[in-house]
Amino acid sequence: MKWSRFGLHAVDQRERHLDDVDNIKKTALDPYATFRSLYRQHRESQIQDARDDNRATIPVWFAQPGPGENVSYSPNNR
Amino acid sequence: MPNRRQLMIFAAALLPGLPVIARSAAAQGAVATKAADFVRQTGDKLVAVVNGPGTPQSKRPTLTNIIEQAVDVDGVAQFCLGRFWRVATPEQKKRYIDLFHQVLVTNITGKLGEYQGVRFEMGRSQLQDDTAKVATVVERPNNPPTNVDWIISNPAEDPKIIDVVAEGTSLRLTQRSDYMSYLAHNNNSIDTLINAMHQQVQQAG
Numbered sequence: 001m002k003w004s005r006f007g008l009h010a011v012d013q014r015e016r017h018l019d020d021v022d023n024i025k026k027t028a029l030d031p032y033a034t035f036r037s038l039y040r041q042h043r044e045s046q047i048q049d050a051r052d053d054n055r056a057t058i059p060v061w062f063a064q065p066g067p068g069e070n071v072s073y074s075p076n077n078r
Numbered sequence: 079m080p081n082r083r084q085l086m087i088f089a090a091a092l093l094p095g096l097p098v099i100a101r102s103a104a105a106q107g108a109v110a111t112k113a114a115d116f117v118r119q120t121g122d123k124l125v126a127v128v129n130g131p132g133t134p135q136s137k138r139p140t141l142t143n144i145i146e147q148a149v150d151v152d153g154v155a156q157f158c159l160g161r162f163w164r165v166a167t168p169e170q171k172k173r174y175i176d177l178f179h180q181v182l183v184t185n186i187t188g189k190l191g192e193y194q195g196v197r198f199e200m201g202r203s204q205l206q207d208d209t210a211k212v213a214t215v216v217e218r219p220n221n222p223p224t225n226v227d228w229i230i231s232n233p234a235e236d237p238k239i240i241d242v243v244a245e246g247t248s249l250r251l252t253q254r255s256d257y258m259s260y261l262a263h264n265n266n267s268i269d270t271l272i273n274a275m276h277q278q279v280q281q282a283g
Contacts, residue, residue, distance in 0.1 A: 026188070027278070029256055029278070030259040032259075033255050033260070037247075041252070042245060042246055048246070049246075
């Protein structure tokens with residue numbers, strides 16, 4: 001189920017971007033170099049975004065609050 | 079370990095500098111706001127043309143006007159030719175810049191259809207060296223919102239767009255990679271590049 005969904009998603013994404021691809025092929029003198037440059041710049045910005053993401057995270061060894069779970073500890077519950 | 083007196087002297091020495099820092103921060107804020115206003119005005123004009131009535135071809139003259147006013151096309155053209163700018167003859171430079179203006183407008187005119195119903199929201203604006211970066215979010219129907227940054231040169235006196243960065247991909251860097259690669263595959267001949275650009279413009283009509 002998961003994999004078929006992934007496949008559909010990929011096809012959907014591909015269909016969405018076909019116009020863009022056609023556009024680049026039309027407007028670029030060297031489409032390969034243009035795609036290469038676009039990919040590298042996009043990847044670089046993804047990495048930079050990840051580096052700049054300074055959200056506080058809980059260390060893995062710390063008790064993780066589950067969804068809807070009562071995290072406050074009281075000895076009477078045990 | 080500095081004693082209290084030393085600290086007081088140190089703080090007193092810093093005091094005269096404070097208003098200067100505050101003033102320059104205020105001036106920077108004003109420049110950043112000016113750059114943001116410039117982007118908003120230009121964006122509003124573009125959106126009005128894109129969503130307005132008429133065919134892409136009939137919109138071309140208005141679009142050319144807006145671009146020539148708001149974009150430092152000569153500067154971008156020079157940037158895109160990279161190291162070849164210095165070895166180009168004056169004649170080549172003139173033909174190249176001329177064609178670059180046309181290629182830019184042609185490429186934008188070709189994309190008008192996809193941008194029907196476009197709108198944008200302003201984000202934060204900040205100064206980077208001698209340029210300003212103004213963030214916007216561009217929304218198109220049936221498309222996820224896109225982060226677009228506008229790089230503005232000379233934001234204090236005569237603001238001009240020198241680059242558009244969509245989701246981290248810079249338009250002028252991509253264009254330069256394209257031209258550099260084309261030149262590398264064509265004996266570094268600037269004339270071949272100019273001819274190819276000429277063909278591009280002719281094909282688009």
